[in-house]
Amino acid sequence: MDVLSDISSLRERLKRESSVSLVPTMGGLHDGHLSLVHLARMKADCVVTSIFVNRLQFSPTEDFDRYPRALADDCKLLEQWGTSVVFAPSEHTLYPVLQEFMVEPPPLANSLEGEFRPGFFRGVATVVLKLFNIVQPQIAVFGKKDYQQLHLVRELVRQFNYSLEIVAGETVRAPDNLALSSRNRYLTPETRAEAARLYQVLAQVKCQIEKGNTCFDDLERNATGILFEHGWKTDYISVRHAHTLAPAHEGDEDMVVLGAAQLRGTRLIDNVELHLES
The missing domain is CATH 3.40.50.620 (HUPs)
Structure with a gap:
């Protein structure tokens, strides 16, 4: 090399x-x-x-x-x-x-x-x-x-x-599904234990959409509220069209749920994709 x-x-x-x-x-x-x-x-x-x-x-x-x-x-x-x-x-x-x-x-x-x-x-x-x-x-x-x-x-x-x-x-994840990132080195043992919650709330939004919930604004607000209750400062949780990144609409088949939030000074980002059968 x-x-x-x-x-x-x-x-x-x-x-x-x-x-x-x-x-x-x-x-x-x-x-x-x-x-x-x-x-x-x-x-x-x-x-x-x-x-x-x-x-x-x-x-x-x-x-x-x-x-x-x-x-x-x-x-x-x-x-x-x-x-x-x-x-x-x-x-x-x-x-x-x-x-x-x-x-x-x-x-x-x-x-x-x-x-x-x-x-x-x-x-x-x-x-x-x-x-x-x-x-x-x-x-x-x-x-x-x-x-x-x-x-x-x-x-x-x-x-x-x-x-x-x-x-x-594809995103590579730790066993608890935290997305690997160079900035994960900033996490303390305490915040590292909490950090996987970002993925969890994004996955919950995905699950709700797959069950037919298309009230995207409500889903985004609820996810933000969960993070807030656990000490996070959320920049955004957003459901978007996977190919254009325009805000998602009912009837979209390919979507992505994106999130960015700060946990005691460390900013983390993540996303989950989903596909709905027409």
Whole structure:
């Protein structure tokens, strides 16, 4: 496995590869990331995993400075899981000058995550476009845990006419169904025991919809109330159409229940998909 930090060396290394898949990450790797690497290995001869904590997607009040950084440990894991190349650029490498050209995402980026993290998807779209240009993969793998991000990346690829397949990796969960996340490291033993409740309330909403309850507003309010009773501050619980992320309506067959909430300073996100037979 090669660990490279500059663009020219990466491009020279990839010249000899017939097919390349890219797994973009910010490091702090866990089994969820590694499942994406495994999926990428099934799709291309060469797997490039990028590790870069992207300042553009953090607001001044967020955790950019304390976000988990463990490059040596991450590289050990990636080598075990079959990554061919780790691309770990410095900030100066990806942003050698002030980044004044930015990718402006569609209005959807201002809802859900975008409502509570203004500018987040602008930063994500800009760095993802840079990585696509640098690596020039045929495949890129993104996790379903970041459901809205996955949707917007697919739209970016479609609207910019990239010849690139976006592959979605399923969310990997702990035994109690907590979605794996680098930010789970912020949880204390006490909050870790409570953290799985977010998935539980989303699963309860899914169950109610499958039983025929289409009062989505009520379901969202009830889920928010349950979290509030257990010490959570909810950003959103929202039932959306799975393919457009527009608010769900009665008669929709494919839906997703998305949630984001803070538990004593740690912000967690999750989602559950559902399909209703017509």
